[in-house]
Amino acid sequence: MKISQLIREKAKKNPKIIVLPEGEEPRMIKAAETIIREGFASLILLGKEESIKSKARELGVDLSNKIQIINPKDSEKLKEYAETYYQLRKNKGVNSDEAYQLLENSLYFGA
Structure with a gap:
């Protein structure tokens, strides 16, 4: 096999x-x-x-x-995931708007 x-x-x-x-x-x-x-x-x-x-x-x-x-842009989870990403990356200079924009991308959303 x-x-x-x-x-x-x-x-x-x-x-x-x-x-x-x-x-x-x-x-x-x-x-x-x-x-x-x-x-x-x-x-x-x-x-x-x-x-x-x-x-x-x-x-x-x-x-x-x-x-x-x-569709990440329409997902009810987008806001939650963006907030989590922001909390994890805010010390690296990511703001909440950037986190939201990144999470609209399917590669980030899927991770």
Whole structure:
């Protein structure tokens, strides 16, 4: 058995949540398809829902109701995450407005 197969089998026994921050990118949509098909994790794609669904259709990928899509800019968690980030980074010179702007970025939001 290949190491990648071994890892997948182990992951299926204890599924986790994977967050893909660049959810509008074709490579992430294809990765999402593989993760869903293999069934070794729950999945969250970050980005604009309509854009993700449109690109998935173009790629022939069915993501219907099998994943959670979150747009960081519209998320109810944005304010909470920005405040947490601000509290952690204020000693490094980050102000609350900067924290909010950074957390609108899916790469920061997903981390």
